[in-house]
Amino acid sequence: xxxxxxxxxxxxxxxxxxxxxxxxxxxxxxxxxxxxxxxxxxxxxxxxxxxxxxxxxxxxxxxxxxxxxxxxxxxxxxxxxxxxxxxxxxxxxxxxxxxxxxxxxxxxxxxxxxxxxxxxxxxxxxxxxxxxxxxxxxxxxxxxxxxxxxxxxxxxxxxxxxxxxxxxxxxxxxxxxxxxxxxxxxxxxxxxxxxxxxxxxxxxxxxxxxxxxxxxxxxxxxxxxxxxxxxxxxxxxxxxxxxxxxxxxxxxxxxxxxxxxxxxxxxxxxxxxxxxxxxxxxxxxxxxxxxxxxxxxxxxxxxxxxxxxxxxxxxxxxxxxxxxxxxxxxxxxxxxxxxxxxxxxxxxxxxxxxxxxxxxxxxxxxxxxxxxxxxxxxxxxxxxxxxxxxxxxxxxxxxxxxxxxxxxxxxxxxxxxxxxxxxxxxxxxxxxxxxxxxxxxxxxxxxxxxxxxxxxxxxxxxxxxxxxxxxxxxxxxxxxxxxxxxxxxxxxxxxxxxxxxxxxxxxxxxxxxxxxxxxxxxxxxxxxxxxxxxxxxxxxxxxxxxxxxxxxxxxxxxxxxxxxxxxxxxxxxxxxxxxxxxxxxxxxxxxxxxxxxxxxxxxxxxxxxxxxxxxxxxxxxxxxxxxxxxxxxxxxxxxxxxxxxxxxxxxxxxxxx
DNA sequence: GCAAGGTC
Numbered sequence: 089x090x091x092x093x094x095x096x097x098x099x100x101x102x103x104x105x106x107x108x109x110x111x112x113x114x115x116x117x118x119x120x121x122x123x124x125x126x127x128x129x130x131x132x133x134x135x136x137x138x139x140x141x142x143x144x145x146x147x148x149x150x151x152x153x154x155x156x157x158x159x160x161x162x163x164x165x166x167x168x169x170x171x172x173x174x175x176x177x178x179x180x181x182x183x184x185x186x187x188x189x190x191x192x193x194x195x196x197x198x199x200x201x202x203x204x205x206x207x208x209x210x211x212x213x214x215x216x217x218x219x220x221x222x223x224x225x226x227x228x229x230x231x232x233x234x235x236x237x238x239x240x241x242x243x244x245x246x247x248x249x250x251x252x253x254x255x256x257x258x259x260x261x262x263x264x265x266x267x268x269x270x271x272x273x274x275x276x277x278x279x280x281x282x283x284x285x286x287x288x289x290x291x292x293x294x295x296x297x298x299x300x301x302x303x304x305x306x307x308x309x310x311x312x313x314x315x316x317x318x319x320x321x322x323x324x325x326x327x328x329x330x331x332x333x334x335x336x337x338x339x340x341x342x343x344x345x346x347x348x349x350x351x352x353x354x355x356x357x358x359x360x361x362x363x364x365x366x367x368x369x370x371x372x373x374x375x376x377x378x379x380x381x382x383x384x385x386x387x388x389x390x391x392x393x394x395x396x397x398x399x400x401x402x403x404x405x406x407x408x409x410x411x412x413x414x415x416x417x418x419x420x421x422x423x424x425x426x427x428x429x430x431x432x433x434x435x436x437x438x439x440x441x442x443x444x445x446x447x448x449x450x451x452x453x454x455x456x457x458x459x460x461x462x463x464x465x466x467x468x469x470x471x472x473x474x475x476x477x478x479x480x481x482x483x484x485x486x487x488x489x490x491x492x493x494x495x496x497x498x499x500x501x502x503x504x505x506x507x508x509x510x511x512x513x514x515x516x517x518x519x520x521x522x523x524x525x526x527x528x529x530x531x532x533x534x535x536x537x538x539x540x541x542x543x544x545x546x547x548x549x550x551x552x553x554x555x556x557x558x559x560x561x562x563x564x565x566x567x568x569x570x571x572x573x574x575x576x577x578x579x580x581x582x583x584x585x586x587x588x589x590x591x592x593x594x595x596x597x598x599x600x601x602x603x604x605x606x607x608x609x610x611x612x613x614x615x616x617x618x619x620x621x622x623x624x625x626x627x628x629x630x631x632x633x634x635x636x637x638x639x640x641x642x643x644x645x646x647x648x649x650x651x652x653x654x655x656x657x658x659x660x661x662x663x664x665x666x667x668x669x670x671x672x673x674x675x676x677x678x679x680x681x682x683x684x685x686x687x688x689x690x691x692x693x694x695x696x697x698x699x700x701x702x703x704x705x706x707x708x709x710x711x712x713x714x715x716x717x718x719x720x721x722x723x724x725x726x727x728x729x730x731x732x733x734x735x736x737x738x739x740x741x742x743x744x745x
Numbered sequence: 746g747c748a749a750g751g752t753c
Contacts, residue, residue, distance in 0.1 A: 102752060168751030181746060189747085201753090228751055286749070293748030301746075319748045446753070458752085641750065648748095 093136060094143055097216040098163040099209065099236050101223040103131060104449075104456070106165035108259035109222060113138050113161050115261055129204035132212070133163040140268040143218045147252060149272030162212055166205055166223075170235040171196045173290055186298040187725070189291050190718045206239050213240035218250035221274065224511040225257055227700060231282035233274050257510045260467060281700035284710055288692060292717045293319045299725060300672070307732050308739045316672070317652050320689050321637045323672075325645045326654045327684025328630045329663045330673045332622040339618040344382040345389035347396060349559065349566045350375050350608035353596045373607065374592060376559060376566035382614065392564060393611040399562035403606055405598045406565070407558040413571070415550040415588050417578040419462045419505030420514030421541045423639035424632045426457070426534075429541070431624040431661050433585040434533050438628060438643035444530045445515075452518055453526075454538055458640040459512035462505020468513065470546055473520075474499070477539065482522030484539050487581040491546060498577070502545040509639075516542045540582050547578035550588060555595040559604060570595035621662040634686035635693050667738035675731035681720055 100106040107125075110133035114121055122134035137158045145154035178184070179192045198206040213219065219240050223229035230253075237251050253274045254267035296318035304311040355370040383389045418425075426445070430436040436444075445457035464470075477488035491499045505514075517539050526532040551574045559566045572594040573579075579586055598604065622630075627646065631637055637645045649655050654669030665673075673684045692713060698704040724731070 166751090167753065170751095173748095175747090186747090224751090232751070282750080289748040289750085291748090295747085297747035313746095315746050317747060321749065450753075638750075640752080644749085 093158045093160040094218060095160045095162065095216045096143060097209075097212050097219045097240070098161055098222055099219065100163070100165035101229055101232060102167060103165050105222065105224075105259055106131060106133065106163050109133075109264065110135065110161075110163045112259060112261050112264045113163065116140075116265070118158075119161075128164075129201070129208040130164050130166070132208075133161075135161045135163070140265065143220075143252065143271070144250065146271040147249075147273055149255070149270060151270045162216060164208070164212065166209070166232065166236060167201070169228075169232055170202050170206060170209075170239060171198050172202075173286060175294070181298060181302075186295045186302075187718070187721060189295040189298070190714050190721070192291075194287065194290070209236060209239045210243035213244045213247060216240075216244070216247070218252065219247055220252045220254060220268075220271065222254060222256070225255055226509050226511045227278045227282055229511065230275050230278035231286075234279040237274065258465060258467070258513060262467070275700075277702045278700050280706040281696040284699055284706045285692060285696050287710065288713055288717075289320055291714060292721075293317070295717075295721055296724075299721070299728075300731075303728055303731065304735060307741060308735060309742050310739065315652065316668070317648070318683075319645075319648070320692065321641070321645045322648050322652070322654075323683050324634065324636045324686040324689055325627070325631060326649045326665065326669050327673060327686070328627055329622050329649075329655050330665045330670055330684060332619060332663075333665050333670070336618050336621070341618070342384060342616045343386070344384050344614050344616065345386050346380075346382045346612050346614065347378045347389070347393050347564065347566075348375070348608060348610050348612050349378070349561070349606055351559075351604050352607040372593075374557075374568050374570070374595065376557075376568045379565040379567060386613075389611060396561045396564050396609060400606055400609055401603075403559055403561045403604050405557065405600055405602050405604060406560045407556070408595075408598055408600055409556045411554050411556075413552045413554045415552065415579065417500075417503065417544050417547055417549050418541060418582075418586075419503050420464055420545050421516070421538065422460050422462050422505070422507060422514060423458050424460070424628060424642065425462070426515055426538070426541075427628050427643065428625040429537060429585070430534060431628070433537065435661055436530060436534065437624060437646075437657065437661065439647045440530060441534060442643045444528070444534050447528070448531055448535055448538075453521065453531075453535055455514075455516050455518050456512045457515055459515060460507045460509035460639050461512055461514050462507045464502050464504075464514060470499070470501070473516065474543070474546065476520040477517065477543070478520075480520040480522065481539065482524055483536075484520075484523075484543060484581065487543055488520075491543065498548065499546055500548045537585070540585070543581045544578035544586070547581065548575070550577045550579045551575040552588060552590075553594065557595050557598065561606070561609070568592065568595060621658070621664050624657065624661045624663065627663060634690065636686055636689055668735075671735040671738050672731075675734035676724065678730045678734060679724055679727045681724065683720075 113119055113135040116138050119138045120136045125131045125133045138161045139156050139158050141152040141154040142157040146152045173194050175192050176195045221233035221236055223233045240247055252271035254271055256263050256267040300316040300318055304316050350373050352371045352373050355372050427438040427441055430441040448454045449457050474488050474491050477484050478492055481488055523532050523536045526535055553572045553574055555570045557568045570592040571590045628642055631642050653666050655663050655665050657663050676683045695709040699706050
């Protein structure tokens with residue numbers, strides 16, 4: 089064997105990474121590509137004479153001192169998870185009691201396309217002596233690595249000691265070569281953690297889904313075609329919507345009173361932040377906020393108001409302050425943030441967004457759209473990308489050029505956000521095109537948003553001058569704030585989505601101690617307004633904050649609860665629960681189980697984290713959580729009439745009409 | 746006919 093090259097199978101998580109890896113292997117000194125890529129269930133690349141420390145002497149994750157050796161690299165990819173867990177025959181809907189699903193056996197299957205991939209990998213594995221598992225370096229990637237390993241070992245057991253796991257977070261030559269010199273092993277704890285979550289979700293989800301569905305079918309009409317699913321993510325997602333709705337329902341409007349003060353001042357030479365344009369003789373009105381805000385006591389407000397009226401001739405400026413304010417540029421774009429912004433700015437729902445982003449990604453317009461990362465790695469080359477935008481970016485050419493002009497004095501390295509999945513970079517444009525040439529309007533507006541966001545990240549903070557004026561009338565203080573934008577910077581490119589409100593412009597330079605004459609001093613009555621239904625952006629933020637779903641699945645959960653007819657979205661991207669959604673949440677709540685709360689999910693995640701960290705065993709947490717959920721399940725079934733009651737308030741029972 | 750997690 090020592091004279092022949094070692095054949096190594098390289099498997100990535102997705103085709104784009106396999107392609108990029110092959111590109112790196114191509115570029116390594118002395119390497120020769122064997123023909124073009126061939127196409128089986130996935131693209132397969134082959135390179136000979138790829139030199140790095142001998143693979144058989146690696147595997148401890150330390151930098152290797154093994155001698156350099158030539159390897160033949162066979163490079164391909166899966167497409168996400170390969171296999172799926174399910175209950176075997178004999179545990180179908182009508183074949184068993186749903187309660188059995190907490191302990192029923194499970195089997196692994198390779199469905200559809202995955203079957204072809206499984207066979208392809210097995211065949212490749214037969215002719216290789218080592219496997220490098222280039223799956224994303226996140227927890228789910230570790231589990232997929234385990235699936236790939238299993239499939240390869242089925243066809244070639246001798247590979248067992250030669251399964252390697254590199255550490256990498258971008259497919260850049262330096263990083264890949266470094267990874268090839270310090271190959272590690274699959275982290276079994278991560279695999280256990282993912283499998284624990286997966287198994288729990290399946291058992292609990294299937295048991296409750298079957299219970300609910302069968303119960304409603306039996307007791308109510310109109311459910312024969314419908315699956316009434318339960319899931320540890322979809323239910324809390326629904327819960328957030330129901331919770332907001334309940335606050336709207338129980339809302340009682342209250343009256344409040346406040347004192348409004350306005351003064352009239354001459355318009356200064358410069359009008360707001362726009363242009364210098366003297367307008368002699370014109371005046372404008374400045375609005376003050378009462379320091380007490382609003383009071384819910386009319387008489388009390390009246391007393392204070394009358395004291396103001398008595399002292400209105402002595403209204404005095406007691407403070408005038410100017411402070412420099414900045415409006416921070418955004419942090420690099422993650423999926424969740426893109427979803428929120430697309431909903432807020434473009435009225436594009438998360439599911440539509442992800443489909444369009446996927447297309448943009450596949451056509452090379454943007455980087456990988458499923459990422460938690462909000463920080464650029466140091467190696468990221470901003471200049472070439474901005475140059476590309478300056479040359480070819482259509483309406484963004486001018487701004488991109490500005491960032492590069494004057495020795496780059498307008499450019500600033502992006503801030504770092506809080507999150508980093510260590511597997512993918514933030515979302516950026518990959519190539520610059522004139523957005524007008526993208527035919528699909530949804531894709532076009534998303535591409536524009538991504539370009540705007542990217543350029544904003546590379547810009548300086550906006551700078552403004554805030555002035556605060558405090559006027560005292562008798563015992564009462566009133567505050568006015570004004571803002572003048574001094575430098576727009578990133579706001580220039582993020583127009584019209586991001587702005588900095590300068591309603592009052594800059595305030596006049598009134599002297600402290602001077603008297604002013606109120607133009608308006610009135611007592612106003614107002615009424616508190618009910619909360620609005622939850623917007624999609626708010627829902628995404630809640631899910632993200634409570635750990636419901638992931639960047640890649642949040643949109644799917646939101647779609648699921650609509651498909652299951654638990655909630656609907658209106659034209660304003662706001663969600664209302666359906667009668668069924670409300671009834672389900674109410675039903676479980678009336679039993680004392682807050683299944684709509686994110687707490688259960690949080691607990692499962694926390695336990696899985698412990699497994700991943702190696703501080704708990706998979707079996708230990710599985711037993712505990714399954715037993716707990718089984719208890720809730722048994723109790724819910726025993727009290728199913730409470731669920732019936734909640735549903736019965738909104739649907740008609742079988743035989744009743 | 747059930748989940749959630751990858752990816753297309």
